Amino acid sequence: MLQIEDLSVKVGDKEILKDIHLYIEKGESHVLFGPNGAGKSTLLNTILGNPKYEVVRGNIYFKGKDITDMPMHERAQLGIGISYQSPPAISGVRLETMINAISKRSDEEMEEMAKRLNIRHFYQRDLNVGFSGGEVKRSELLQIFAQNPDLVMFDEPDSGVDVENVELLGGIINHLLDKDRKPSERNKSGLIITHLGYILNFMEVDKAHVLLDGVIACSGTPDEILNEIIKNGYQRCVSCCQKKSCNK
Numbered sequence: 062m063l064q065i066e067d068l069s070v071k072v073g074d075k076e077i078l079k080d081i082h083l084y085i086e087k088g089e090s091h092v093l094f095g096p097n098g099a100g101k102s103t104l105l106n107t108i109l110g111n112p113k114y115e116v117v118r119g120n121i122y123f124k125g126k127d128i129t130d131m132p133m134h135e136r137a138q139l140g141i142g143i144s145y146q147s148p149p150a151i152s153g154v155r156l157e158t159m160i161n162a163i164s165k166r167s168d169e170e171m172e173e174m175a176k177r178l179n180i181r182h183f184y185q186r187d188l189n190v191g192f193s194g195g196e197v198k199r200s201e202l203l204q205i206f207a208q209n210p211d212l213v214m215f216d217e218p219d220s221g222v223d224v225e226n227v228e229l230l231g232g233i234i235n236h237l238l239d240k241d242r243k244p245s246e247r248n249k250s251g252l253i254i255t256h257l258g259y260i261l262n263f264m265e266v267d268k269a270h271v272l273l274d275g276v277i278a279c280s281g282t283p284d285e286i287l288n289e290i291i292k293n294g295y296q297r298c299v300s301c302c303q304k305k306s307c308n309k
């Protein structure tokens with residue numbers, strides 16, 4: 062589904078991502094860990110095609126197509142979606158208006174998901190204006206459900222969310238990524254950034270990567286990587302990275 066080859070990315074004068082290789086198969090979800098400022102959001106924004114991020118080397122392929130120079134709206138049409146960490150509040154645009162503008166789902170499907178996310182009563186409110194942290198995340202997930210993209214990226218879906226809502230959101234992300242279907246029937250792929258990994262208790266993820274200083278330092282199963290980070294911080298990834306000379 063997504064293939065990233067030898068990708069290096071600059072923001073302004075600064076090279077943030079270096080020599081990234083990442084392959085996400087159809088039906089797979091990957092999680093991205095890394096300390097603050099490592100470049101995780103930069104990677105998501107680059108996949109999305111945000112023009113602020115300049116690809117200086119390498120290529121991004123989506124569904125077999127080279128999208129490296131493709132504008133953002135065409136990538137969205139092709140099936141790439143994102144749930145932002147801190148989406149903007151938009152006065153004058155109601156949640157319902159946004160949903161109607163972007164939805165590829167039936168009214169019945171939208172009603173059901175809005176109820177499941179407990180956000181139906183927010184339809185007449187301006188988008189994210191005065192929403193709490195958890196309400197913003199629920200509204201983001203409803204918009205992602207409406208768009209129905211094939212590759213969904215989640216930038217810290219659990220930040221600022223209480224324990225009960227993390228469980229709710231984890232279950233819905235699982236559903237959005239087809240994890241409630243048999244492996245052979247899964248068509249969606251995901252890339253999720255999380256700092257604490259608590260949401261992973263409620264969703265299924267196939268692989269994990271650690272991004273350090275713009276480089277993928279280690280990859281493995283989500284459990285082994287997360288346990289290592291909880292036990293020793295990012296220290297082992299740093300030594301692993303030094304052995305591979307990946308920070309040169």
Ligand SMILES: Nc1ncnc2c1ncn2[C@@H]1O[C@H](COP(=O)(O)OP(=O)(O)OP(=O)(O)O)[C@@H](O)[C@H]1O
Pocket residue numbers: 072073075077095096097098099100101102103104
């Ligand atoms: N517009 C910009 N101009 C200069 N530097 C930038 C710009 N945007 C991001 N950066 C820098 O790029 C680096 C990576 O930022 P990024 O937001 O991708 O990190 P992150 O891993 O997502 O961090 P966090 O976990 O704190 O959200 C940081 O050092 C940041 O200051």
